[in-house]
Amino acid sequence: MSSNLFDALKEACTPEWRAYVEHPFVKAIGDGSLPLASFQHYLVQDYLFLIAFARAKALAIYKSETLDEMRIANAGLDALLETEMALHVRLCAGWGIGQDVLERAPEALATVAYTRYVLDTGFKGDLLDLYVAMAPCLIGYGEIGRSLAAVPGALDPGNPYAAWIAEYAGDGYQAIAEQAKADLDRIALPRVSMARLERLTGIFRTATRLEADFWQMGLDRAD
Numbered sequence: 001m002s003s004n005l006f007d008a009l010k011e012a013c014t015p016e017w018r019a020y021v022e023h024p025f026v027k028a029i030g031d032g033s034l035p036l037a038s039f040q041h042y043l044v045q046d047y048l049f050l051i052a053f054a055r056a057k058a059l060a061i062y063k064s065e066t067l068d069e070m071r072i073a074n075a076g077l078d079a080l081l082e083t084e085m086a087l088h089v090r091l092c093a094g095w096g097i098g099q100d101v102l103e104r105a106p107e108a109l110a111t112v113a114y115t116r117y118v119l120d121t122g123f124k125g126d127l128l129d130l131y132v133a134m135a136p137c138l139i140g141y142g143e144i145g146r147s148l149a150a151v152p153g154a155l156d157p158g159n160p161y162a163a164w165i166a167e168y169a170g171d172g173y174q175a176i177a178e179q180a181k182a183d184l185d186r187i188a189l190p191r192v193s194m195a196r197l198e199r200l201t202g203i204f205r206t207a208t209r210l211e212a213d214f215w216q217m218g219l220d221r222a223d
């Protein structure tokens with residue numbers, strides 16, 4: 001049995017997890033072979049994704065049952081709005097994608113599917129269901145950033161995606177991902193049971209599959 005809930009869920013969903021973190025989109029970011037149009041399509045959709053994710057984190061404040069949990073959720077919302085969103089808007093600007101373009105962009109179906117699944121899981125369930133639905137996103141990108149940074153040449157200036165990799169591999173995002181892992185255990189402690197683990201694994205698996213579909217949307221440049 002893993003020492004934390006995140007690792008236990010990841011181990012229970014190994015094929016889906018690998019399809020997410022080793023998706024062809026991720027590999028092509030690492031070696032710089034991803035078409036620019038795919039990356040830009042992904043970046044715009046990811047802005048819309050993060051806006052909806054901020055709502056999910058706001059829902060986590062509402063779903064909290066103690067002051068301590070409210071503070072954990074509030075810090076998570078703050079990290080998203082102040083750290084990750086700032087990083088994202090800066091990256092987009094570097095690609096010539098202004099705030100006006102981001103705000104006008106229509107949502108792709110993969111964005112609608114993933115964000116509404118997370119929100120619906122949170123509305124229907126309790127705080128732990130919501131945190132599990134958010135875990136592949138928050139913690140997965142930390143893992144992806146770290147493994148991409150270790151690919152030889154991935155951070156060289158010749159790779160157009162070096163800045164993206166550096167952001168997710170950097171201390172700022174790594175700290176957010178580590179905090180999310182610790183928060184998941186804090187929220188789980190008074191709520192988790194073996195019977196419940198099965199349902200949580202189902203939520204985690206679906207969110208992880210939606211992550212892989214989100215990369216695929218970028219590759220296909222799908223609406």
Ligand SMILES: Cc1ncc(CO)c(N)n1
Binds near residue numbers: 049050084137138214
């Ligand atoms: C789709 C997606 N998943 C996870 C993250 C990391 O927050 C992100 N920015 N976008």
